[in-house]
Amino acid sequence: MQKATFLLPIVLVAALAAGCGGGGSASVDKQDVAVVGKVHVNKAEYNTLIDQAKRSYKLQGRPFPKQGTTDYESVKGNAVTLLVQQAEREAQAESMGIKISDADIQKRLDQIIKQYFQGKHAKYEAQLKKQHLTDAQVRKDIRSQLISEAVFNKVTKDVKVSADEVHQYYLTHSQLYSQPQSRDVRYILVKSKAIATSIYSQVKAGNDQTWCRLAKKYAKDASGQNCGKATFTKGQTVPVFDKVAFSQPTKKVHAPFYDPVQYKSWFVVEPLSPVKPRQSTPEKQVASSIKQQLLQQKKNVEMTAWVSKTNKDFCSGSKIKYAAGYTPSQDPCAATTTNATTTG
Structure with a gap:
C-alpha cells in the first residue's frame, strides 16, 4: 500500500527555483523568520519544516547536522527559502486572479484520504499523529500545492504542440519506435x-x-x-x-x-x-504519447522563462527581509542581483 507523506509535493519548488521578494515592504516581527512584501513568514512554519527534516534524517539512519555546521546552515537555509518561495508564489497567484477556496482544499484532502487511507478519517488522523502534524498544517500544504498547480496551468495554458513537431520528433528518434x-x-x-x-x-x-x-x-x-x-x-x-x-x-x-x-x-x-x-511502430500509434511528452517539455520551458522573469522582477529593491540569523547562506536574490550586474 502507498504511504501518504507530508509536506505534499510543491510543484514549482520541486521543479524550478522560484524568485525572491514581492509587493511592498513590511517590518520583521519577533515571530518572523522573514517578510516577503507584506507577507509574514513565521517561526512556527519554519520549526515545522525543521522538525520534519529531523524525522526524515532519523528514518534514513543519519544524524541530524549540529547547529553551527555547514550542513545545518544548508538545511536551515533550504527551509527558509522554501517558505519565502511559498509566500512569493501566493502573492503572484493573487495578482494573477488565482483563488483557492476552503472547498478546493477539502476536495483535495478527501481525495488523499480516499487514496491513502481507504476513506477512513481515523487512519488519516493516526498518520498525522505519527508524523507529528496537525490537520491545519496539512491543509496549508494542500493550499500551497493547489496554488502551484494553478500558477503552472495559467502560465502554460497557451502552449501547443503541432502535428509537424510530433512528426519531426518521430523521424529524428526512430530508434525509439523500432525493434531490431x-x-x-x-x-x-x-x-x-x-x-x-x-x-x-x-x-x-x-x-x-x-x-x-x-x-x-x-x-x-x-x-x-x-x-x-x-x-x-x-x-x-x-x-x-x-x-x-x-x-x-x-x-x-x-x-x-x-x-x-x-x-x-x-x-x-x-x-x-x-x-x-526489423519492425517499426507506426507513427499514428505513438503520436499521442509523443505529443504529451513534447507538450510537457514545452510547458517546462515556458515555466522556466516565467520564473526567470519573476526572479528579476521580485529581487529588485528591498522587497524581502530576513530576521537576524535567518538569511540563507545562498540567498537566491543575491545570486540574481549578481547575475543582473554582471550581464547588465
Whole structure:
C-alpha cells in the first residue's frame, strides 16, 4: 500500500527555483523568520519544516547536522527559502486572479484520504499523529500545492504542440519506435573445446531430445533450463555469436566456435527460425504519447522563462527581509542581483 507523506509535493519548488521578494515592504516581527512584501513568514512554519527534516534524517539512519555546521546552515537555509518561495508564489497567484477556496482544499484532502487511507478519517488522523502534524498544517500544504498547480496551468495554458513537431520528433528518434532483427536459436555454452566438439557431433545426428539432454547436462548458463532455446535481437550479444546466429541457415548446426571477448568459452549454435525483420511502430500509434511528452517539455520551458522573469522582477529593491540569523547562506536574490550586474 502507498504511504501518504507530508509536506505534499510543491510543484514549482520541486521543479524550478522560484524568485525572491514581492509587493511592498513590511517590518520583521519577533515571530518572523522573514517578510516577503507584506507577507509574514513565521517561526512556527519554519520549526515545522525543521522538525520534519529531523524525522526524515532519523528514518534514513543519519544524524541530524549540529547547529553551527555547514550542513545545518544548508538545511536551515533550504527551509527558509522554501517558505519565502511559498509566500512569493501566493502573492503572484493573487495578482494573477488565482483563488483557492476552503472547498478546493477539502476536495483535495478527501481525495488523499480516499487514496491513502481507504476513506477512513481515523487512519488519516493516526498518520498525522505519527508524523507529528496537525490537520491545519496539512491543509496549508494542500493550499500551497493547489496554488502551484494553478500558477503552472495559467502560465502554460497557451502552449501547443503541432502535428509537424510530433512528426519531426518521430523521424529524428526512430530508434525509439523500432525493434531490431531477431531470431530464435538454441545453443550450448561450454568451457572445453573437446566437449563442444562432442556436443556438435551428437546434435548433428540427434533430435530435439538430444539437444535438451545435452543442454541441461553441459550448459554453463541458464539456457540449459530451456533446452538451450532463446530469442536474440541483432547486436544483443557478443559479436562472434551475433554473426553466427544471424547468418547460419535455419535448422543447420554451426561448428563449435570460441568467444575470446566476454565468455571465453565455446558455443554450439543452431538457428531455429528465419531472421525476423526489423519492425517499426507506426507513427499514428505513438503520436499521442509523443505529443504529451513534447507538450510537457514545452510547458517546462515556458515555466522556466516565467520564473526567470519573476526572479528579476521580485529581487529588485528591498522587497524581502530576513530576521537576524535567518538569511540563507545562498540567498537566491543575491545570486540574481549578481547575475543582473554582471550581464547588465
